[in-house]
Amino acid sequence: MIPLNSLTNNQKTELRNAFTLIDGDSKDSLITKEDLVKLYKTLGIQPPRKADLEVMVATDDKTSKGLNFAQFSNIMAQQLSKLDDRTTIHNALQVFAEGSDINDLIIDVDTLKEACCSVQLGEIGSGDNRLSRATFDELVRGFVKEQSNGKKLFLASNWLDAYID
Incomplete structure (x- = not known):
């Protein structure tokens, strides 16, 4: 897993802002299926199926109803790392x-x-x-x-x- 310290301070701030936005009105410090459905609808996008939403917020803790900020940040750090790898290879090939x-x-x-x-x-x-x-x-x-x-x-x-x- 990519450590959170690989993120810049600006990226961490943006992740916090994104988490707060997705958490929405509930302000329960968790991103839940309901938060995701509301986000999709706000963006004018058909929400995924219930099973897909469950996968999106799945954690090792089976009693949890969503992702906390640390879990969200770890997932996003992994995704940002993949983006950086692709960009690096793309730029090298562009030459x-x-x-x-x-x-x-x-x-x-x-x-x-x-x-x-x-x-x-x-x-x-x-x-x-x-x-x-x-x-x-x-x-x-x-x-x-x-x-x-x-x-x-x-x-x-x-x-x-x-x-x-």
Whole structure:
């Protein structure tokens, strides 16, 4: 689990504000199914089914009727961590996406393979720990589109959607 201390002070403040908003009129310091239903309705969105709502507020404590602030913060810290990972990888791939739409990364496979397979992984002096070309090909399999001119393109956005939560 991602520690709460990985969040900035601004993120912690925003989480507190979000928690207070979701807790709503009940002010019972818990996010309950009822709080979520009201939030969805306020946003003009059809609330999830009762079973899905129960999963959303489930805790290890079976007697609890909702999430307290610490539980909510831990869940949100995990989700923010995933977002940061995806953003970091997206930004790294963007370097190779010449003229590609920022939301639809398409990269020349050979250029990316050369870059990925030429970088030394691990400690210097620990031997040749580069990504093999065969491993690279396996990692991108199913996400390569061959053009009529023989050029192969890596559909990076699709890969991110499939492998990075």
